[in-house]
Amino acid sequence: MKLTWIAATVAIGVAGCASVGMPEAPEGALLFSENCALCHGVTGKGNGEIAPGLKPAPADLTGLTQRNKGVFPRAHVLSVIDGYTRMESSDQEMPEFGLLLEGETVPVDVGDGQFSPVPRPLAALMFYLESIQE
DSSP: OHHHHHHHHHHHHHHHHHTSOOOOHHHHHHHHHHHTHHHHOTTSSSOOTTGGGOSSOOOOGGGHHHHTTTSOOHHHHHHHHHTSSOOOOTTOOOOOOGGGGOSOEEEEEOSSSOEEEEEHHHHHHHHHHHHTOO
16 A cells, blocks of 8 residues: 555656656757857867866767767766766866756656656756767
8 A cells, every 4th residue: 555655656746747848959959058068069079168278178978878888878967967976076177057957847767767857957958968979
């Protein structure tokens, strides 16, 4: 009986996310140009306007899938953007993106077949990054 209640609660949470339209890559492209291009470059190759002065250098975001054995690392990308996996150290130049963590959520398969509620702007940015893989 307890398991049924837990399952129902999870289903309601995911259903609540589902009522919101899923973001698409163009929505993420706008967020990328506003928040990421200065460092990572317009094309995401790590060659942004201020990249030469950054240590460590910004990552080439077009090769994430290639560097992950042909699978786009959704969970890792989300964790890096939201700051969860970043260590507190002086050599980390990437800023925090609090606004990407706010607002309505959408259900996203983060790579393990399970859907997790992810803030819509963060999901849009992830979908955009997935779309620019080479």
